Amino acid sequence: MLEIRGLRASVEGTEILHGVDLTIRAGEVHAIMGPNGSGKSTLAQVLAGHPAYTVTGGTVSYEGKDLLGLAPEERAREGVFLAFQYPVEIKGITNAYFLRSALNAIRKHRGLEELDPIDFLGVLEEKAKAVELGDEMMNRPVNDGFSGGEKKRNEILQMAVLEPRLAILDETDSGLDIDALKTVANAVNRLRRPDNATLIVTHYQRLLNYITPDFVHVLADGRIVKSGGKELAHELEARGYDWLRPEAAAV
């Protein structure tokens, strides 16, 4: 589904990613872990197409397409979803209106009929129930006045409604208490299907107690320095990231 080869990217002239290689197949859950400043969030943002980042080398193929050649909204319509680390507020626009507009933009792209507000409410209720997240946030303005936990839950509810093929969760666990963490993890697990894939970007192992990844990768200094199964996450939790640094330097 996703093939990243030698990806290099910089922000404001400073290179952050120094050649990332990663392959994700349909049905898989991958976790990218790493210390602060290792480039985890940069990778997430670059895949989604944030304009602040410049790709300086490498390729990304998504379902056979050149992902880097697509505009951010085209990537979204093709099924790439980013759950933001810091979801953005839009005053005066309800979540329901925002999400319906987004869903309709995606449906239109896929040649499906657009949903009117009534039909949309049906879809929304069904999805909210399926992931056991309430839809009471839907009539409030997008992320306006939301608590940190509410913002993250809202991202996951959006993900449930938009049904991405590739979901990228950028530090979705940060700022969540244990109950909220479980709720979010539970929702993500319920959205797992053989034809979609999830890339979880996280600093801590704790989210992975609830979402079991197929693969864990360690990103340090802009490169993936180690890959393994879910047990790697436990090892990182026990040993920290420092033991991997010399290995990174040696590459």
Place this chain on the structure above:
Amino acid sequence: MTSIESQVLQPYKYGFVTDIDADTVPPGLNEDVIRLISAKKGEPAFLLEWRLKAYRHWLTMREPRWANVTYADIDYQAIRYYSSPRQQKKWDSLEQVDPKLLETFEKLGIPLNEQKRLTGVAVDAVFDSVSVGTTFKETLAKEGVIFCSFSDAVREHPDLIERYLGTVVPSSDNFFAALNAAVFSDGSFAYIPKGVRCPMELSTYFRINASSTGQFERTLIVADEGSYVSYLEGCSAPMRDENQLHAAVVELVALDHAEIKYSTVQNWYPGDAEGKGGIYNFVTKRGACAGRASKISWTQVETGSAITWKYPGCILQGDDSIGEFYSVAVTAGRQQADTGTKMIHIGRNTRSTIVSKGISAGRGQNTYRGQVKILKGATGARNYSQCDSMLIGDQCGAHTFPYIDVRNSTATMEHEASTSKIGEDQIFYCKQRGLSAEDAVSMIVNGFCKEVFRELPMEFAVEAQNLLGISLEGSVG
């Protein structure tokens, strides 16, 4: 993908010209032109005198230059002060109106034909200097509501005109109001009798067509005791390279317990991206809450015009009267707006609310200028003001000039202001959900203006949202 740009394309949808034979006076202004206008309209002597007095006063006045706008001097002798589509005498029904005129208004989305009329909205259509037709006159007459062109009102209700004309905006009020008083050609008049709730929205649609012509319309609305009326105003003009002057005057009078809701969606031609052409919209609008517990509410959505200069205000004379001002002003391209309100609290326990939303894109300059004055006798007066500015791109400007003058210590004043920028992160968030840049901007801007849009009647709210989208099209790269 680069960052947000401020390049504005501005496709203006209403820029066509109607090819119609017009009866115009030569350019220039003097007493003879005023006498000619008055004679063409068959006006009573008092009105001609009133015009001439205004003209003589205007000659002593200087064009105001305190507004935060810049433009080349206006040559008042180069303007044509009267233009009327040539027509065979007076028509008895709309069916006799030149089909070209009906077609023009149809193109603008204002059907005047019996079958196609907007339901629940009575329309007076003004083409250049004259009213070409008013719909639903009879339905309204059953309730005693008078709604007609200003010229008709002068002929048919001279007493009401003589009684109220110039009582809210005196002919000497300011340079443009004096000019209007001297040369105004037409406009709308409405009178709502005691205790009547006007059964439908009243609306005037203004269309400038002829070139080198100024439009000077005058609107007078009188709501008698305990009555209610909601009035809507819309406008557009062809795309021309020259600047055209629009200097209108609107006077509202609300007697005891009466309420007037006045909504404007202003979409005069704004000029091209380089600032060539466009309407100078220099307008004086004021309402008198003359009676006890009366209420006047102004809602305006200003998306057009090269320059906008207007401060719809309320004189809160009656005790317990209420004044409201809700405004969205958009300046894109090279547009300039200096707009706001005046709330003059005279009576006891008078209240006013001001909500202003300024949006600047491209090289647009947007100024909020508002005055709140609490006079000595206005015990218990209250004002709440909120001025929010939004910037799109980095070549535009937003300015706020609040003037507050309180002469009674029991008054309560609140003022809030904010300036925000549509951020790259906001746009990216929307795009990441599949929305286009245009949809993202339109959504963010509409959310910003929500408090004002919800004050508009339904049909207008939709039009206003669409207009906003069109005005800002291309604002984001």
